[in-house]
Amino acid sequence: MGMFQLICFFCGGFSLKETSMGQKSGNNEIKEKYLGIIEGFSAIVMERFLKPWLRIKWIFNLSRLGQLSRSYAAVADAFYYQVIKERRELFQQEKEKNANQSAFEKLPNGGLDQDDPIDAPRRPAFLDTLLKTAEENPELTDQVIKDEVSLFMLAGHDTTAFTFAAFLYLIAKHPEHQQLVVDELHQVFGDSNRPCTSNDFAQLKYLDCCIKETLRMYTNTPLMLRSIPEDLQAGDFTLPKGVTVLLNVHAAHHNPDIYPDPESFKPERFLPENSIGRHPYAFVPFSAGPRNCIGQKFAMYELRVVLANLLRWFRFSVSDPSAPLETPTLLIVLKFKNGARLIVSRRSNIS
Ligand code: HEM
Numbered sequence: 001m002g003m004f005q006l007i008c009f010f011c012g013g014f015s016l017k018e019t020s021m022g023q024k025s026g027n028n029e030i031k032e033k034y035l036g037i038i039e040g041f042s043a044i045v046m047e048r049f050l051k052p053w054l055r056i057k058w059i060f061n062l063s064r065l066g067q068l069s070r071s072y073a074a075v076a077d078a079f080y081y082q083v084i085k086e087r088r089e090l091f092q093q094e095k096e097k098n099a100n101q102s103a104f105e106k107l108p109n110g111g112l113d114q115d116d117p118i119d120a121p122r123r124p125a126f127l128d129t130l131l132k133t134a135e136e137n138p139e140l141t142d143q144v145i146k147d148e149v150s151l152f153m154l155a156g157h158d159t160t161a162f163t164f165a166a167f168l169y170l171i172a173k174h175p176e177h178q179q180l181v182v183d184e185l186h187q188v189f190g191d192s193n194r195p196c197t198s199n200d201f202a203q204l205k206y207l208d209c210c211i212k213e214t215l216r217m218y219t220n221t222p223l224m225l226r227s228i229p230e231d232l233q234a235g236d237f238t239l240p241k242g243v244t245v246l247l248n249v250h251a252a253h254h255n256p257d258i259y260p261d262p263e264s265f266k267p268e269r270f271l272p273e274n275s276i277g278r279h280p281y282a283f284v285p286f287s288a289g290p291r292n293c294i295g296q297k298f299a300m301y302e303l304r305v306v307l308a309n310l311l312r313w314f315r316f317s318v319s320d321p322s323a324p325l326e327t328p329t330l331l332i333v334l335k336f337k338n339g340a341r342l343i344v345s346r347r348s349n350i351s
Pocket of ligand 1: 151152153155156157159160163220221224225285286287290291292293294295296298299
């Protein structure tokens with residue numbers, strides 16, 4: 001199993017399900033089938049992107065890809081409906097347990113987050129919010145909820161999993177930067193085994209720079225589409241109303257005028273003193289504006305916590321540091337075609 005699949009399985013798939021959807025258990029067979037079809041599904045979307053005739057519905061429906069797409073959709077729907085069913089059952093049980101207090105309000109530890117030393121109120125899972133709203137709002141049918149669940153799971157799964165894999169790959173290729181992150185982690189945690197929490201983020205500055213440099217080098221949503229609702233002046237050009245514009249974020253992130261030597265991994269570019277004067281839209285891995293990534297905060301939180309903990313306990317290296325950098329392929333988001341193979345060893349300071 002390559003690093004991407006491994007991380008996909010543990011982090012992308014389940015942490016999202018357990019946090020956004022509030023789900024821990026579940027039917028493993030349905031879960032595994034779901035994780036198995038995501039790549040195939042993405043490949044079909046890309047095929048339709050590159051072959052315009054497949055965007056004509058009836059042609060697509062008659063094609064082999066159309067057939068495959070329907071079978072994948074059935075697997076995905078079974079998974080999403082299972083997530084909703086399990087959560088609804090739990091929601092009802094908790095409601096019945098305490099008629100005066102809804103499951104939405106009945107939160108563990110009296111509403112405080114058990115893992116976080118700050119007494120921050122624990123937020124209800126995204127799916128709980130939808131289920132609670134659906135009780136008073138019949139338009140929010142199971143199908144609408146399923147569509148929301150699928151959007152979140154699809155948008156949040158491969159993006160985060162690829163960023164984990166890309167970060168570990170880059171840091172393995174650049175042991176000098178890995179050491180700087182490890183030194184920073186040692187300053188913050190010393191020999192303590194306590195988990196990393198959001199309270200530590202302000203001190204994990206170099207880790208943040210490495211995450212940002214990963215998102216710059218391997219911008220995992222490199223192309224974005226926008227339709228233009230009215231004539232738009234862009235420099236010397238007028239973009240006419242009705243056209244679709246393809247935004248090449250990868251190109252912006254590799255513009256040598258903004259990022260000198262753009263193909264090199266240089267996390268220090270993102271230190272505050274080196275970012276002065278850089279346009280805020282020169283770095284937009286989560287897009288920008290009203291349709292930017294709704295999961296940005298969650299993704300950054302997850303990346304910091306998981307990567308900080310991984311680097312505290314494990315060392316990542318590659319068998320041939322001089323080999324050229326892996327070029328990922330585009331399957332809606334980026335993926336390493338042949339995986340990113342790493343050597344993982346336990347750090348000696350850990351008992
Ligand atoms: C490293 C991780 C992630 C990256 C780089 C990323 C990137 C993006 C980008 C660039 C977009 C805008 C796409 C466009 O404009 O066409 C987007 C949209 C979106 N993302 Fe993320 N994302 C990440 C993680 C997540 C996570 C963890 C979630 C959910 C928990 C999520 C949920 C969404 C949703 C729902 C949208 C659609 C928003 C809308 O259309 O209004 N993303 N993401």
